[in-house]
Amino acid sequence: MANHTSALKRIRQTASHTKRNIDRISRIKTFIKKFISSIGTPEAEKAFSVAQSEIQKGVSKGVIHKNAASRKVARLNKLLKNSA
Numbered sequence: 001m002a003n004h005t006s007a008l009k010r011i012r013q014t015a016s017h018t019k020r021n022i023d024r025i026s027r028i029k030t031f032i033k034k035f036i037s038s039i040g041t042p043e044a045e046k047a048f049s050v051a052q053s054e055i056q057k058g059v060s061k062g063v064i065h066k067n068a069a070s071r072k073v074a075r076l077n078k079l080l081k082n083s084a
Helices: 005-038 044-061 066-083
Strands: none
Touching: 005 044, 005 066, 044 066
């Protein structure tokens, strides 16, 4: 266990940041699932746009790497184009 005040503070910060990051990742996954379930319906374009936006937000917040985000968006776009 840490003894220094600054180390104790870092432990508290890490816990809150970890919770926030898990929530953000969960939100991204939720929007991806919503998009996948909407494939073949008229709402698919809008769901793709929202999912892409959430993925990019994850990149800007630092919870997902930009290349991983690009790969996810490309795969979702491929699903969208193949369903039409």
